[in-house]
Amino acid sequence: MMGPARASRLPGVVKAAAAILVVAAVALAWRFTPLSQLADIERLRGVLAGSGPMQAPLVVLILFVVAGLLAVPVMLLIAATAMVFGLWLGLLYSGVGLLVGATVGFAVGAVLGQKPFIRLLGPRLDRIRRAVTRRGVLAVAVIRVLPVAPFAVINLLAGASGVRFVDFIGGTALGLAPGLVAMSAFGEQLVAAAREPTPGHVATAVAVLAVWIGVVVGVQALASRIGSRAP
Numbered sequence: 001m002m003g004p005a006r007a008s009r010l011p012g013v014v015k016a017a018a019a020i021l022v023v024a025a026v027a028l029a030w031r032f033t034p035l036s037q038l039a040d041i042e043r044l045r046g047v048l049a050g051s052g053p054m055q056a057p058l059v060v061l062i063l064f065v066v067a068g069l070l071a072v073p074v075m076l077l078i079a080a081t082a083m084v085f086g087l088w089l090g091l092l093y094s095g096v097g098l099l100v101g102a103t104v105g106f107a108v109g110a111v112l113g114q115k116p117f118i119r120l121l122g123p124r125l126d127r128i129r130r131a132v133t134r135r136g137v138l139a140v141a142v143i144r145v146l147p148v149a150p151f152a153v154i155n156l157l158a159g160a161s162g163v164r165f166v167d168f169i170g171g172t173a174l175g176l177a178p179g180l181v182a183m184s185a186f187g188e189q190l191v192a193a194a195r196e197p198t199p200g201h202v203a204t205a206v207a208v209l210a211v212w213i214g215v216v217v218g219v220q221a222l223a224s225r226i227g228s229r230a231p
Contacts, residue, residue, distance in 0.1 A: 056084075056085070056093075057093055060081055060093045060094070060097050061093075061096070061097050061100055063077055063097065064077065064094070064097030064098055064100060064101035065097075065100060065101045065104050066101075067101050067151055067152065068100075068101030068102055068103075068104045068105035068151065068152055068155050069101075069104065069105055069108065069152055069155075069156075070152050071150045071151075071152055071153070072151075072152070074098065074101075074151045075179055075183045076183075077094070077097075078090070078094045078098075078179070078180055078183040078184055078187070079183045079184070079186055079187035079190070080187065081093050081094045081097075081184070081187070082094070082183070082184040082185070082186075082187030082188050083187040083188070083190060083191050086188060087184055087185060087188045090184045090187060090188070091180065091181070091184045094180055094184060095180060098172070098176055098180065099169065099172065099173065101151075101155070102151070102155050102168070102169065102172045103169065104155075105151075105152055105155025105156055105159065106155050106156075106158055106159035106165065106168055106169075107159060108155075108156060108159065109155060109156035109157060109158060109159025109160040109161075110159035110160065110162075111159075112156070112159075112160055113160055114160050114161065114162075116160070117156070117157060117160045117161075136164070136167040136171070137166075137167050137170040137171040137174065138171065139167075139171065140158070140163070140167055140168055140170070140171020140172060140174075140175060141170075141171040141172075141174040141175035142175065142219060143171070143175065144171060144172055144174075144175025144176050145175045145178065145179070145215070145216055145219045145220075146216065146219060146220055178212060178215045178216075179212060182208050182209065182211060182212035182215075183212070185208045186205055186208045186209055186212075189201055189204050189205035189208060190205060192204075193205060
């Protein structure tokens, strides 16, 4: 007969097993189906353009959920979304998709807990947790802006580290906003340059990327300065 202590551990074991199965299923789909082709911006654009007007938002949402669990380059996905749907709809679809994908990844990380990540990261996981706990939304936002880890990895680590969801989702929205706007504008300008390859359109696309890179470099410098002053 099963003891009470063992029985009490079962729900946690079941949840962890379910989370592992979800990640494994998505990973297998990435390996053995055309999902891996989504790292190519033209293929992404083709997938999105091929969906009907009613299915398009759902397709975008599914792609961002996949990106929230695997190392799919979300910035390419944002650009492709804007290339297909235009700047404003692209911003809307990508913004919602980013938050939903981040939430799913966070939930999977929370269910898995810290043990799988402690084996991989050791004390670094605790340092991440303490840094985010101390500075909350701002810390998450800075991590999102800086290219320190893929979108999916940050989602899983945040959930596993016990970061407050409010801080996580607020920092995610704040930190991804510059890249969301920049890559949406870049995607729209790529379409404009393809239709009418004038120096103005090309220059605008380059300028958008330059501004975004400038923001990333500026945030990195600010984070380094704050880190050097921290006790």
